[in-house]
Structure formats: C-alpha cells, structure tokens
Amino acid sequence: MRALIQRVTEASVSVDGQIIGQTGPGLMILVCAMQGDDETAAEKLAARIAKLRIFRDDAGKMNRSLADTGGGALVVSQFTLAADTKSGNRPGFSAAAPPDQGRFLYELFAAALRALGPHVETGEFGAEMKVSLVNDGPVTIWMDSADRG
Template sequence: MKAVLQRVAQAHVSVDDEIIGAIGPGILVLLGVEQGDTAQHAAALAKKTAELRLFDDAAGKMNLSVEDTGGQLLVISQFTLAADCRKGRRPGFSRAAPPGEAKALYQDYIGQLRGRGLSVATGRFQAMMQVHLVNDGPVTLLLDSRGVF
C-alpha cells in the first residue's frame, strides 16, 4: 500500500457537486492499494499514519501526531498511486489491486484508524471525486507499507 499524507488546515471531497466528506485540521490521506497487499499492510500503515509526528508542538517542532492533537483524517482511495511510469508516456496500472481486494483493504485501513479513536471522513470508492484542501506547511509525505514493518 502507498499513501500520500498531507497535513491540512481543512479538506473536503465532493462527488457530483455534493460534499461527501470534510475535515478541519488533520491529515488528508490518498491511499493506493497494490497487488500483494494484505491486512497486515493496512494495519501497519494505519499505525504509522496515526503515530507519525506531523504537527508542531509549542516550540514549533513537528513532535505531535494526529492522535496527540485530536486532528481528523480524510481518506481517499487513489489507485493511480500504483502506476508504473517507467516506460512510455502512458502510466500502466497492472500493479493496482483488483477493485474488490482494494476496497476491502481501503475499508480495513479506515477501520484501523477509527479503532484508534480517530475521526475519519472518506471519499467514495471508485467514484470521480474532487478533492479540495488547504495544505498546512506545506507538509506532504509518501509512505509505502512495504517499508513500514
């Protein structure tokens, strides 16, 4: 699994001009599920997402996690993170997990975060979405579950 984490002041996602998920300060997560990913990957990535220190403490150092700050998360399924762009000009998506597997792991990741007591808003799996955000910092990180555990 791959995730792009963006520290945000606020974010929301809409489908057909209807806002379906919104958060205040917290983390926007773009989550890509690849072939071979498992529930273990989802759990490890959720743990890392929840505990990663992305927020400033009183001294202005990034020493606080989303758990520490009571921040919120907006998790968006993003299969294009599995793209292979090494050859040609068109990305290949053969590394992406099939939709049924990807949806189950996407939901597992969200469930892991909620299980930690975090407030999680979501997009709509396989929908065309418009994601709006105010990046705070900016702070943007790329995580890969294969390097998390």
C-alpha cells in the same frame, strides 16, 4: 499499501457536486492498495500514520502526531498512486490491487485508523471525486507499507 499524507487545515471530497467527506485540521490521506497487500498491511499503515509526528509542538517543531492533536482525517482511495511511469508516456496501473481487494483494504484501512481514535471520513471508492484541501506547511509525506516490516 501506499499513502500520500498531507497535513491540512481543511479538506473535503465531493461526488456529483455534493460533499461526502471532510475534515478540519488534520490529515488528508490518499491511499492505494497494491498487488499482494493484505489486512496486516492496511492495519500497520494506519497505525504508522496515526503515530506520524508531523504536527507542530509548542516550540514549533514537528513533534506531535494526529493522536496527540485530536485532529481528523479524510481518507480517499487513489489507485493512481500505483502508477508505473518507467516507460512511455502513459502510466500503467497493473501494480494496484484488483478493485474488490482494493475496496476491501481501503475500507479496512479507514476503519483501522478510526479505531485508533481520530475522526475519519472517507471518499467513495471508485467514484469520480473532486478533492479540495489546504495543505498546512506545506507538509506532504509518502509512505509505503512495503518499506517496513
């Protein structure tokens, strides 16, 4: 699975003009299930993100995790993280998991993160969504479950 993680002071996602998910200080996580991903990939990625030390400690260093801060997370499905831009001007998305598997792994990822303690809200899989956020820092981190065993 791939994730784009942004440390935020606030974030929200809306569908048809209605906010369906939001968080205060914490993380905005765009996530994409890739071909070949399984439950283990979703659970491991959630655990890595929960422990990711990108929040400031008392000395101002990025040394605290989401778990340490008690912050929340907004998780939004984002199949375009699978974009292949190696040739041409139109990205290809064939590396993304099929929609049914993508939905399953997206929901599993959000549930696994929630089980680790943070308050987690989500977008709506497959919907046309509007995402708003205030990136804190700015801090933006790219993670891929294929990068680690």
